Amino acid sequence: MDLNQKIDSMREEIIKSTQEILKIKSVEDTPKEGMPFGEGVAKALDYALNLSNQLGFKTVNLDGYVGYAEYGEGEDYIAVLGHLDVVPEGDGWIYPPYGAEIHDGKIYARGALDDKGPIIAALYGLKAIKDLNLPISKRIRIIFGTNEETGSNDIPYYLKYEKPPVAGFTPDAEFPLIHAEKGLTVFNIVKDLQRKPSGDIEIKYIKGGQRANMVPDYCEAGLRVKNKELIENKLKEFNDKGFDLKLEEKDDLLAVKAYGISAHGSTPELGKNAIMILFAFLGELDLPESDIKDFINFMNKYVGFETKGESFGCYLKDETGELSFNVGVIDMNEDKVTVSLNLRYPCTYKLEDMMNPFNKRIEELGIKVEDFSHQEPLYFAKDHELVQKLMKVYREFVNDDSEPLAIGGGTYAKEMPNTLAFGPLFPGKPDVIHKPNEYIEIEDLIMITKIYAKAMLELAK
CATH class of the missing domain: 3.40.630.10 (Zn peptidases)
Incomplete structure (x- = not known):
């Protein structure tokens, strides 16, 4: 045999x-x-x-x-x-x-x-x-x-x-x-929220994602709003564009729920990121001036639905592939927002080739990097x-x-x-x-x- x-x-x-x-x-x-x-x-x-x-x-x-x-x-x-x-x-x-x-x-x-x-x-x-x-x-x-x-x-x-x-x-x-x-990093970006929102729309929490190395298929924000109809109308506009968002009343808050498609963190382009869908929606609202508004605008401007770090300024490419950029988890309360990222860079580059421009970008908003882990290519x-x-x-x-x-x-x-x-x-x-x-x-x-x-x-x- x-x-x-x-x-x-x-x-x-x-x-x-x-x-x-x-x-x-x-x-x-x-x-x-x-x-x-x-x-x-x-x-x-x-x-x-x-x-x-x-x-x-x-x-x-x-x-x-x-x-x-x-x-x-x-x-x-x-x-x-x-x-x-x-x-x-x-x-x-x-x-x-x-x-x-x-x-x-x-x-x-x-x-x-x-x-x-x-x-x-x-x-x-x-x-x-x-x-x-x-x-x-x-x-x-x-x-x-x-x-x-x-x-x-x-x-x-x-x-x-x-x-x-x-x-x-x-x-x-x-x-x-x-x-x-590719070289692989997992780390958190953290922003202390000192300027609190006070107005017609206040974000009390945002939670979504399970692991840094997974494209999140769900994210939720808790809002205190004075005009629910305005939120409903904006949500309908988004859903008409092909997004999947829902509203639910929770105690005295209005929960906005965003649904995406999960994928592996090494191929974020194959998924739909629920965190960034929710950020795009929140960015369209007339939010009061606050640190969380600034953070949302920052993420929408420099990440959005990109998955290679182009606007962030850390894009890299060689014969082994392109950089990948995945927003995996968010945990925001009234005092702090923490986002877990999974960035992977091509084999012929060094860590600093990615992180130097990355760190320069987050300096704009006083964002800190915490819990950094790294695997060499x-x-x-x-x-x-x-x-x-x-x-x-x-x-x-x-x-x-x-x-x-x-x-x-x-x-x-x-x-x-x-x-x-x-x-x-x-x-x-x-x-x-x-x-x-x-x-x-x-x-x-x-x-x-x-x-x-x-x-x-x-x-x-």
């Missing part, structure tokens, strides 16, 4: 295990003892390690931060690094987001494609290698990360106790292979040995002569040395990552199991 036949024989096991782990809601939550990223994430890690044990692998749990399954002998090891945490499910699901139901050959659930399905595929690929007793000269390790979506604080913890792999891949992007990833030349080996494996299975890709998404490859992002999304397939109704096609799940098994075998020879 060859490797592909062995994987075909495990088809039902692969599907069942994928469904079971997808039923666990593993969004980061309140830390508990032994559960640094909350109970749901810990349950997903426990499931993955218990399954690995049942499949006959050595398993290790590094204090709830990371776990791994290992097979083979040798000083060096190669790795497949995936993550078990997921972004919040959001609204708009046809099927239950943690039901893992199968419809039309697809498993629907948050995390199906990003990243639980692919890491289960890799685990069963390793089982096929083990069961067939195929020759390898290095250990092979499946690493279960737990914090990729909200900071990647798990991998630095792993690297405190374990040396990095000599080569590896993460099933956290798309095929054929990612050889370059990742770049492997196309003739690098790891690139060549993974591309060779991919082309054995897929009739596709396309070249390795440069992307804006930050994958786990940035966190782990000697690692590239390899799948799981096939060319031409819809990108449902971070979107409602995320799914993985069962035939794709089996195919990536075969690809990952062969890739592990090639790297561990």
